[in-house]
Amino acid sequence: MSTIGDVAKRAGVSTMTVSRVINNSGYISQETRERVERAIAELGYVPNALARSLRFKRTKTIALILTDITNPFFTTLARGIEDAASEQGFSVIFCNTDESKDEEAEYLSVVAQKQVDGVLLVPASSSAESVAFLRERGIPCVVLDRRVPDSAVDTVRGDSEAGAHQLTRHLLELGHRRIALLNGPAAVSTAADRLAGYRRALDEAGLGSAARVYEGAYTMESGYRMALQLLADVPRPTALFAANNFIAIGALRALREAGLRVPDEISLAAFDDLPAAIMIEPFFTVVGQPAYEMGQQATWLLLNRLAGQGPTEPQEIVLPAQLIVRQSSAPPPAAR
Amino acid sequence: MSTIGDVAKRAGVSTMTVSRVINNSGYISQETRERVERAIAELGYVPNALARSLRFKRTKTIALILTDITNPFFTTLARGIEDAASEQGFSVIFCNTDESKDEEAEYLSVVAQKQVDGVLLVPASSSAESVAFLRERGIPCVVLDRRVPDSAVDTVRGDSEAGAHQLTRHLLELGHRRIALLNGPAAVSTAADRLAGYRRALDEAGLGSAARVYEGAYTMESGYRMALQLLADVPRPTALFAANNFIAIGALRALREAGLRVPDEISLAAFDDLPAAIMIEPFFTVVGQPAYEMGQQATWLLLNRLAGQGPTEPQEIVLPAQLIVRQSSAPPPAAR
């Protein structure tokens, strides 16, 4: 790759003159400009952003650290982020932590070294460490999808509590009295919030003592295992509330293997929709979150911070979750 | 962010000594090392990878340029890539071109400026420009999923021709004689290859003149439109071959709106599977490609190149596509 020096030599000028042409700064005679531009074209010169960044202390690059891009919710989120970032000339480095705090710490260290201008973080745990790490190093950060309780940090997330409340109420209104929650890891705020919404709905219905909560991971395997466990319970729940889409899919598999028809014999509703795009036959009753918009808004917030714009106090943007009733939920068998 | 100089000052040594501690190079007394390490910890110092890269001319970063991460095929591919890259300490910058050559060119320029060590490219067109751009600048590149005919360049892709042949044969064997292909853009090699496989199967069956080809884009909207068009044809095809998953989904919508039952009244088969993960009820008969492995292999190939390993001539790795017969294909109505 040729350098600014190569261009300068070829055009018979100094590097500064080339720099001025590239950046359209300062005065330059028409003739010199043309000579330089010709040299640039002939050499296929592209400026070295590393050198530039070293001076400016800005890389025009942000990091996106999430748990698993393969989950359609995060895929859509990522797309919203990349669109919003590239719109303003920023590049996005993406990292999958698989919910591992160690992976997260490792990635944070790498992107800090690479001098990213900011970080969009879906934290693997509610602990304040990661946010503190970034803050100590002066790297702006927006937390996505989840809360980090003891940190004053910008956050963009869905309303898990209200969404879970809505979904639980929906099941209650169908007539269910034994509703089990197949939850994610307690250390993740969305799991805590969905549990809270679930409990509140039960409490309001005077069924607080009927709560049945399983704790697992946000994966299909975990959903499968929790459902198996639950099927052994007596009396068996008549409805399941899966705390995310992957848990729902795993649970559905377990139910089918057990020969239970959904929703005729047991209802199943979930948090997080699957994109309409890839669903042949939308089946699950869900509470959907606006993933794309969430990504967009988080990116705008972060880039505004980088530009020194907006209020100084940390923002918390909570996007509404929306109940979409489809086929996987119905009144309990007894009620029909 | 503190610099190596700050650490040196605090530890009362020169920057070189700090550098030696960080990189475990050269001799250092135990006592000095400890003083330096303490200073590093106290300052929360992380080395500036920009400065390092400027010297080494290696950024340990690669770019992934694809059309749309939201397509499950590419999502899985991306995950395979990130896993393989991070395994070896590389970061991945990801870019969505939406099949636009201009976007692609823009992204290529940006990542060239950012001095990425290599590029994984799903080219928006078969033209050799992008590959040439990278080659001129000495940036190693592996082309993914698609061929770039007139360039000697490393390529990792699925066997579109054989896959399309297989799928078409499957429909022929079911008894279909009027099989329409809803194809992607002719400028993309996968579309050309799928067309070739389709034609070969028809020719072998002596039905070459029965070919019915629609050209569109690899999107749901396009699938929808092509299916509408096709439904007006007389006589109507009894089977549809959608050249990718999005086209299939769009086409299915059109068929349903027209009141046609699949597969009873019309069959529909497609290239590219939807991940088992996110399918509640696998429905489409498809030819699936090993997306994750494709990403992995491409990354290994690229990183080997960066390490100066492997044969010098361009590699072409073609992974097999596999027919998975499910519910969306059945014998034509007449045959039952």
Place this chain on the structure above:
DNA sequence: TTGTAAGCGTTATCAC
């Protein structure tokens, strides 16, 4: 075992 100087590719500053 530790330190000094030069240079990676840019650009801000100050001269001419």
Place this chain on the structure above:
DNA sequence: GTGATAACGCTTACAA
């Protein structure tokens, strides 16, 4: 209008 110089943070080569 244009150019020389220094600096961004780091490491290689050479000295001490």
